[in-house]
Amino acid sequence: MKPEEILRIVDAIHRDKNIDKEIVFQAIESALVTALLRHYGEEAEVVLRIDRQSGAIAGTHDGTNIDPEEITGRIGAQTAKQVIIQKIREAERDSIHDEYEEQVGQMVSGLVTRFDGGVATVSLGATEAILPRSEQIPGESFHVNERIRATIFEVRKSGSRVKIILSRIRPQLVQRLFEQEIPEIIDGVIEIRAISREPGYRSKVAVISSDNRVDCVGACVGVRGNRIKNIVEELGG
Known part of the structure; x- marks a missing residue:
């Protein structure tokens, strides 16, 4: 050599x-x-x-x-x-x-490459992740080439490979979706204080505004409910 x-x-x-x-x-x-x-x-x-x-x-x-x-x-x-x-x-x-x-708890987007036995294999680009049935919203299913969003729940070494576990039922997904849809949260004007979730049925989010001129609930709902609608559709409730 x-x-x-x-x-x-x-x-x-x-x-x-x-x-x-x-x-x-x-x-x-x-x-x-x-x-x-x-x-x-x-x-x-x-x-x-x-x-x-x-x-x-x-x-x-x-x-x-x-x-x-x-x-x-x-x-x-x-x-x-x-x-x-x-x-x-x-x-x-x-x-x-x-x-x-370093991205545990963060939201990622990927393409479903396989859906077998209730387990979805998701391509994140350079590597693949697994979305097990236990971390899926009840009643949802996926098809190949469908793009999904989830949070990274766990990362561990498994022999010569890395096992990345995704989740769609954890409160972190609610928080990341709110941060994506509602600019006032990223700007620090609105703060999420608590999240309660029953995956696939309902989610409750407590928010507070640091600016008296900003209606935190109205900002989260959006004009004609357009902001919250996108979040609810993603979460299934």
Whole structure:
């Protein structure tokens, strides 16, 4: 594996997978060390570093320099490739996990790609999420290519993948819809104080206005009920 090839790999993964270059470099270094330990034995002390600018590899085995051309040659190109792919997948998983863990409680929009056994699989673009039956509004069903809105309820690592659980029954969905439909909430003029919800039947929202000139209930309902109508249609009650 030549230095320029390493740089091309790093650039390609950074561009295609949206993974920070430093994480990719570290993944390749870790992969090469793992593969070298398989060759020298787990008790060996192997230190390896890839120059971030040139892509050149420098390494030592029990304090003795390793010829850069022998590093991948000793462990075999196929072994190196397999370990690197594994490490990159782990880095990609961690990147996706961190991105969506920060969005727990936030509303997302996605396309239903499968609806089987009452469970909806939803594409969020770069990854997929699951909307289980237990997190669906009673009585609702979905069809493929239908766009739905839900909040991110849980994000966890599951082997080499990330499991993202969506919900349409939590109070957070009510709050996010109100924030989307009613500008006065985002502006801070109207504040949501409490939310009570029976999914699919009714929702109660307590609001307060910081400006006496603004009717908080009227602002939430909208002209001819246009604002609240959109929310009720989304929530099914």
